[in-house]
Amino acid sequence: MRSSPPIVWLLVLLVVTVLILQVIHLVIFSCLEMKKTGKLKTFEKISQRRKKGHRLSYFRMDTRGSYQIYHSVSDETDNNRLPKDSVTMVTHCSPHNMHYLPALVERWKGPISLAVFTSSEDFQATLSVIHSFSSCFTDIRNHVQFHLVLPMDTVDQIRSLNLTRRIKIPCKNLNSHIKTHIKTKNYALQGVPYPNNLLRNVGQLAARTNFVLTVDIDLLPSSLLFSQTLQFLKYESLTQSYKTTAYILPVFELEDGKPVPKDKPEILDAISDGTVRQFYTEICYRCHSPTDYESWIKTKSAVDSLHVAYAVEYMPLFEPFFIVHKSAPLYDERFKQYGYNRISNTCELYMAGFTFVVMDSGFLVHQGYKRKETFHTSKDKENAANRELFSQIVDELHVKYPESVGSCRNQM
Incomplete structure (x- = not known):
């Protein structure tokens, strides 16, 4: 038998390559187009490491691939012990407004699911603020789940985010530290609109109770x-x-x-x-x-x-x-x-x-x-x-x- 001409093998190789690329394309866009069904989809786990009791559980993108979402960036709560037919308070803010949190947990003696909107530039500082609030306030540590939401940036910027690096801020300096070290504010991140409804959904979907009370953090x-x-x-x-x-x-x-x-x-x-x-x-x-x-x-x-x-x-x-x-x-x-x-x-x-x-x-x-x-x-x-x-x-x-x-x- 005569062997097939090199051009035939080249065409076969090109067809196989195109098919593989189409499969990859479909997988990526299927992930981006996850539909809101009222239940959490299975998220891509990026870390199960623990550092001083803080679990970094899941990373996902929103349904349009515009934001990256980190669930339970600090979670030592005992919320799983609550009866299912109780209420989680769902709220949201930029890190600049986290100073409202101590007064909130003092009044609400139950679970809180807080979605914080930040940026790649403020990501590490925001993690430090969350870690410090949890360390300084027992009620925050016991009751608050924190979730981080930030815009999709370049791949290099996303990969450079260190999910375990935190700096302990002295409790007495927390509010002043936020004012001087955090640039991300509600409605004020240059060129990036504040996604209030996305934040509400992030908090609600992460709630571990059957009922939610969605409020503004102030x-x-x-x-x-x-x-x-x-x-x-x-x-x-x-x-x-x-x-x-x-x-x-x-x-x-x-x-x-x-x-x-x-x-x-x-x-x-x-x-x-x-x-x-x-x-x-x-x-x-x-x-x-x-x-x-x-x-x-x-x-x-x-x-x-x-x-x-x-x-x-x-x-x-x-x-x-x-x-x-x-x-x-x-x-x-x-x-x-x-x-x-x-x-x-x-x-x-x-x-x-x-x-x-x-x-x-x-x-x-x-x-x-x-x-x-x-x-x-x-x-x-x-x-x-x-x-x-x-x-x-x-x-x-x-x-x-x-x-x-x-x-x-x-x-x-």
């Missing part, structure tokens, strides 16, 4: 809220509708310098004194008014327990803070920076058939009045862009929930 809960929810959900989780109910907590603004009310009697006194008012009164009154603060004030409730006070109707622009089952729709990660990021999620809950109820004694407090002049300068421009995105998403939700009896179209 909000403080009433002092008994976690223990109250444990008792409430013990029985509420036996009902038919607990997976499709949003349990709303009224949120207030407190005048600067005033002590934060611990329970409902104290906040009612502060309301009477005029030092506390509805959250976002000046910025977006309609965003929280459907909670019906007047009815909440009139509702009698025990200090040490938590119950449903009344149901409320969904209204345009509604963006309450609420306890919800972990299987609830996640936040749309296309929203970044300021505007419509939580409004869109409440809209989806409404179209998915969720019921909104207000709790009788628990609440949240923001220290300081929210005023327009305190926002970053690009807020209005970002809000306009996100309004356009929201309009698009409402159309998508009508396709996703064709049987929905309601609509969010009248919000625009």
Whole structure:
């Protein structure tokens, strides 16, 4: 037999090479296009090393491959011992705002899942701050899971990140160290938008309890809220509708310098004194008014327990803070920076058939009045862009929930 010409073998080799490259291409893009299903996918493990009790568990990219996510960069918590039908507080921030954390854990005596947005430049410094907060505060060490999110940079920059190198910062110097050594701030990383909804999803997906309470890191809960929810959900989780109910907590603004009310009697006194008012009164009154603060004030409730006070109707622009089952729709990660990021999620809950109820004694407090002049300068421009995105998403939700009896179209 005559041997095949060299050109034939060359063609065969080229075909095989192309097939191999296509397989690699498909594998890579399958990883990038992981869909949000409400459950964590199996992440690529990059390290199981421990250093002084700190586990570096998983690395993954977000669904669009724009961010790298490090789960449980510091985790010595005892959260696995909690009953599943309890609540994890989910929150997010840049490392510059981690100074809010000690006051938060002092009020919330339960698990916290915190997603921190940083950059390659601040990565090592952020790890040191996390390590030091955990070392300096027992409650942080016992209750807080930390997750790091940062933009995808060049491959060399990613490979150069040292996941175990940390510097111990003296406890008394923590806040000053953050101010002088951390450049990453909420809404202020040059050229990189703050991915608030991605951060919320990272925290929610990592929660080890069946319920989550997603809040901003500068909000403080009433002092008994976690223990109250444990008792409430013990029985509420036996009902038919607990997976499709949003349990709303009224949120207030407190005048600067005033002590934060611990329970409902104290906040009612502060309301009477005029030092506390509805959250976002000046910025977006309609965003929280459907909670019906007047009815909440009139509702009698025990200090040490938590119950449903009344149901409320969904209204345009509604963006309450609420306890919800972990299987609830996640936040749309296309929203970044300021505007419509939580409004869109409440809209989806409404179209998915969720019921909104207000709790009788628990609440949240923001220290300081929210005023327009305190926002970053690009807020209005970002809000306009996100309004356009929201309009698009409402159309998508009508396709996703064709049987929905309601609509969010009248919000625009």
